[in-house]
Amino acid sequence: MLEARDLCAGYGGAEVLHRVTAKFTPGRVTGIIGPNGCGKSTLLKTLAGLHHPTEGQVLLDGISVPDLPPHLSAQKIAYLPQSRNVPKITALRMVLHGRFAYLSYPRRYRTRDYEAARRALDWIGAGELAEKNVSALSGGQRQKVYIAMALAQDTETVLMDEPTTYLDIRNQMEVMELARRLAELGKAVVMVVHDLGAVLRNADDVLLMHQGRVMAAGTPEKVYASGKLEAAFGVAVHAVDTPEGRQYYCTPL
């Protein structure tokens, strides 16, 4: 299991994360929420081993992630950043990048890597995009291809930074559904999402951050009941029970 223990991290001496402690359980989707600038992306990068903590630990099954060689941490943790350059390569080639951590010298993709990449594209329902150029895909298609890349990486943990931002509502729902299916494969799925209602509705666990600290954590119901959402976001949060389950919406305070 991936966990942060008393984690501190920052930039150039300015501390952004202050003693963050959290656990990310396999088979569950954890939504990280919090106002702009509270440190969500910094936490995700630090969990991925891409940003070094100044204090505290990131542990995966008790092993220190920052101490893992990059190819080993890439076999254990897939990280999809908030934005990236869009390369002029096919979707299949993009998904193949997920296999890179498994290649030994001379780092040539093998038949089984191509098979894993095609399986991953089929799994997200985008097999037909294999030969399409990533730069020619819509934002929604591209996001799904990135998720296929994370799947091909075959990791216990998948970290996604704002995978639904800029997507239309149907694509947002599809990405949420893919996150759920990744969790059903037994992975710990951790995603930063700004849509409060979507997180409370879809995540198994919620980590509410505020000014670099964990303000509340637990099931959506527990975090909602804590009353801390209002303090963190400065809005009123309401729950309403519907035939489709509990829905949440916000109004100004």
Ligand SMILES: Nc1ncnc2c1ncn2[C@@H]1O[C@H](COP(=O)(O)OP(=O)(O)OP(=O)(O)O)[C@@H](O)[C@H]1O
């Ligand atoms: N590369 C960097 N160099 C210096 N400061 C940074 C860097 N990246 C982030 N910060 C600062 O760290 C703080 C937390 O930023 P971070 O991106 O982690 O927050 P966030 O919660 O993900 O924000 P948002 O919701 O706006 O994406 C901010 O004050 C930001 O300006």
